[in-house]
Amino acid sequence: MKYVPPGQPGSIVSVKPRYENFIGGKWLAPTHGKYRVNVTPATAGPITEVAESSPEDVELALDAAHAAKDAWGETTATERAAVLNAIADVIEKNAEMLAVAESWENGKPVRETLNADIPLVVDHFRYFASAARAEQGSSTEIDKDTVAYHFREPLGVVGQIIPFNFPLLMAAWKLAPALAAGNCVVLKPASPTPWSILKLMEVVEDVVPPGVINVITGPGAEIGKALATNTRIAKIAFTGETVTGRLIMQYAAQNLIPSTTELGGKSPNIFFADVMDHDDDFLDKAIEGLVLYAFNKGEVCTAPSRALIHEDIYDEFMARCLVRIAAIKQGDPLDTETMMGPQVSKQQIDKIASYVDIGKAEGAEVLIGGHRATMEGEFATGYFYEPTVLKGDNKMRVFQEEIFGPVLAVTTFKDDDEALEIANDTLYGLGAGVWTRDGNRAYKMGRKIKAGRVWTNCYHAYPAGAAFGGYKISGVGRENHAMMLDHYSQTKNLLVSYSTKPLGFF
Amino acid sequence: MSKSVISPRITATPAAREAITRLRAARGGPVMFVQSGGCCAGSTPMCFPEGEFIVGDVDVLLGDIDGSPFYIDKRLDEAWHQDVFLLDVAEGPPEDFSLAAGDDLHFVTLSPGCATPGS
Numbered sequence: 001m002k003y004v005p006p007g008q009p010g011s012i013v014s015v016k017p018r019y020e021n022f023i024g025g026k027w028l029a030p031t032h033g034k035y036r037v038n039v040t041p042a043t044a045g046p047i048t049e050v051a052e053s054s055p056e057d058v059e060l061a062l063d064a065a066h067a068a069k070d071a072w073g074e075t076t077a078t079e080r081a082a083v084l085n086a087i088a089d090v091i092e093k094n095a096e097m098l099a100v101a102e103s104w105e106n107g108k109p110v111r112e113t114l115n116a117d118i119p120l121v122v123d124h125f126r127y128f129a130s131a132a133r134a135e136q137g138s139s140t141e142i143d144k145d146t147v148a149y150h151f152r153e154p155l156g157v158v159g160q161i162i163p164f165n166f167p168l169l170m171a172a173w174k175l176a177p178a179l180a181a182g183n184c185v186v187l188k189p190a191s192p193t194p195w196s197i198l199k200l201m202e203v204v205e206d207v208v209p210p211g212v213i214n215v216i217t218g219p220g221a222e223i224g225k226a227l228a229t230n231t232r233i234a235k236i237a238f239t240g241e242t243v244t245g246r247l248i249m250q251y252a253a254q255n256l257i258p259s260t261t262e263l264g265g266k267s268p269n270i271f272f273a274d275v276m277d278h279d280d281d282f283l284d285k286a287i288e289g290l291v292l293y294a295f296n297k298g299e300v301c302t303a304p305s306r307a308l309i310h311e312d313i314y315d316e317f318m319a320r321c322l323v324r325i326a327a328i329k330q331g332d333p334l335d336t337e338t339m340m341g342p343q344v345s346k347q348q349i350d351k352i353a354s355y356v357d358i359g360k361a362e363g364a365e366v367l368i369g370g371h372r373a374t375m376e377g378e379f380a381t382g383y384f385y386e387p388t389v390l391k392g393d394n395k396m397r398v399f400q401e402e403i404f405g406p407v408l409a410v411t412t413f414k415d416d417d418e419a420l421e422i423a424n425d426t427l428y429g430l431g432a433g434v435w436t437r438d439g440n441r442a443y444k445m446g447r448k449i450k451a452g453r454v455w456t457n458c459y460h461a462y463p464a465g466a467a468f469g470g471y472k473i474s475g476v477g478r479e480n481h482a483m484m485l486d487h488y489s490q491t492k493n494l495l496v497s498y499s500t501k502p503l504g505f506f
Numbered sequence: 507m508s509k510s511v512i513s514p515r516i517t518a519t520p521a522a523r524e525a526i527t528r529l530r531a532a533r534g535g536p537v538m539f540v541q542s543g544g545c546c547a548g549s550t551p552m553c554f555p556e557g558e559f560i561v562g563d564v565d566v567l568l569g570d571i572d573g574s575p576f577y578i579d580k581r582l583d584e585a586w587h588q589d590v591f592l593l594d595v596a597e598g599p600p601e602d603f604s605l606a607a608g609d610d611l612h613f614v615t616l617s618p619g620c621a622t623p624g625s
Contacts, residue, residue, distance in 0.1 A: 190546070221604060224603050240544070240546045240601070241543065241550070241602055242542055242544040243542035243559070244602035245544070250559070262545075263544040263545060264545025346598045347550075347596065350596055350598075354614075358617055395587075397585075397587075401549055401585070402543065403549075404549075426585075427582065473581070
């Protein structure tokens with residue numbers, strides 16, 4: 001089926017002409033009254049207008065968050081969990097609407113938002129509702145009359161800056177643990193995808209106490225910086241590229257506050273020869289595992305963008321993968337039959353085209369794709385790129401740098417040692433995939449690959465409860481797990497003496 | 507950080523030079539560039555007010571464009587093994603914390619001799 005685009009007659013998504021900032025539970029116009037057109041990458045046509053905020057708006061959001069933080073920080077875990085569960089329930093009730101809104105704004109196919117993004121958002125809030133309830137402090141008997149009590153206390157008000165590739169799921173990944181730990185948040189969405197988060201705020205505004213979540217939209221150089229450098233935040237979290245990642249950590253250092261960063265990857269997906277021992281479901285799954293580079297049109301920090309295939313099976317395995325890639329249906333992201341939508345922006349598709357040219361100039365062989373995709377009708381102006389495979393070697397730039405598009409770099413290896421060497425020959429260390437029928441090999445490879453997440457005989461699963469984060473220059477910190485509560489709280493130690501005797505020193 | 511550059515490895519298109527001149531005039535001060543990597547807007551050069559980004563021993567100075575220095579992380583530089591970078595501007599606003607190259611414009615780096623973006 002095809003969903004009607006948001007704002008058009010018959011659509012399940014209503015669109016206002018313009019959207020203000022969500023601050024203190026209210027919709028506040030930006031101080032300078034400036035707005036920016038928000039477009040859909042499917043047609044490059046406008047969806048609505050969003051606030052082009054300024055540093056004054058950051059201060060207003062921080063005022064609201066600080067006004068709310070004491071009451072929110074003193075709620076019981078029971079009360080906070082109830083709010084998180086209420087958020088999950090109301091999102092679930094509006095899942096289809098949010099899936100369509102996010103698909104239209106980001107370009108990701110609606111079958112992904114319906115089946116992955118939004119259900120994961122819902123589950124993420126429920127997971128952290130449970131984690132908040134299960135949290136325990138500790139007490140240590142220092143000696144028979146002295147006890148050290150450890151309590152988890154919220155940081156206060158935290159800043160969060162999120163990326164465009166999973167607008168709602170990345171919001172959930174950052175919001176849920178922060179709220180569960182008792183913090184109030186000022187969140188800045190990515191410039192290409194602010195609107196679907198504002199739709200999310202419309203959905204949750206009645207169940208979240210005012211000021212606990214505040215969302216401001218606008219340019220990173222203005223409001224991102226004003227937020228990250230602000231002395232009124234107690235922590236900053238960021239997902240994006242490495243230079244802004246360093247800047248975030250620099251600002252955090254200057255303010256002496258913690259930061260967490262997730263900065264991308266160039267993840268190897270390794271296929272050992274035994275995947276072709278049988279022509280069965282597992283082989284079918286492994287082929288799909290390679291083609292998952294096209295999931296979310298490759299705009300995933302952990303995209304399996306380097307395929308390493310054992311030389312003995314390369315020809316036959318790749319031939320079967322290419323048949324599957326050729327069958328990828330591109331088009332209207334709101335058509336449930338569409339498998340790959342448009343890239344998020346003109347900037348992104350231009351960058352992808354540039355990288356494919358760089359790959360060709362370096363001698364990489366184009367096995368499939370390699371061009372902008374030609375679309376019909378209203379989608380002719382959208383940012384569609386063909387699913388592409390480049391064969392080359394790991395020293396090429398297309399193997400070393402994150403393209404953030406549907407471009408797979410593929411190479412071969414001769415044995416386990418070479419597979420490991422190629423897999424780890426990268427600056428990044430966010431994700432990896434290992435495909436083999438041999439459990440011992442899978443375990444050994446998984447432990448030796450320098451990456452925070454090694455999918456073993458699967459890929460692109462993001463369940464709450466599985467820690468996610470980078471090794472090497474892929475960032476600092478972990479998300480998606482109860483350990484995230486550590487990143488959003490500080491430890492209070494009460495060291496209590498139950499002895500009535502003086503020390504005797506003075 | 508490398509302070510002296512014998513043979514500048516950064517060059518710029520007239521459009522990029524004009525954008526820098528406009529930015530300097532509008533901001534009343536010089537700007538700097540740092541080549542990025544990683545996810546989302548990775549691979550694009552980030553433009554900041556000069557001194558905003560603290561460069562360290564890990565950064566290489568590729569040269570300067572009319573007084574605006576251009577840096578790259580030496581690990582990225584080694585992985586990319588690209589001799590010369592060409593700074594240009596392209597349509598669309600910048601991402602993350604970079605300054606814009608003008609109204610609805612952002613800076614990009616190209617490999618001279620390679621096709622330009624969008625082709």
